[in-house]
Amino acid sequence: MPMMDGIETSYRLRKIDKRVALLFVTNMAQCAIKGYEVDAIDFMVKPVNYFNFSIKLKRR
Numbered sequence: 083m084p085m086m087d088g089i090e091t092s093y094r095l096r097k098i099d100k101r102v103a104l105l106f107v108t109n110m111a112q113c114a115i116k117g118y119e120v121d122a123i124d125f126m127v128k129p130v131n132y133f134n135f136s137i138k139l140k141r142r
Contacts, residue, residue: 089113092120105138 086094092104104122106113107130114125123137 089116089120092117092122096120101138105135107135 088106088108092106095102095104104117104120106117106122107128108125109128111127117125123141124139126135126138
């Protein structure tokens, strides 16, 4: 996203929908703290495999 990062996007999404599931997938572990501010369901560090991704999504 050229003008907005994932953290900013999550803040904007949260303003629109308080119940949307947010799952951060990144290579920057320090972003996990920001995920708590928007009530993300989880955080995954790249590379991500499908099995672990699907398990985290099913928890929601």
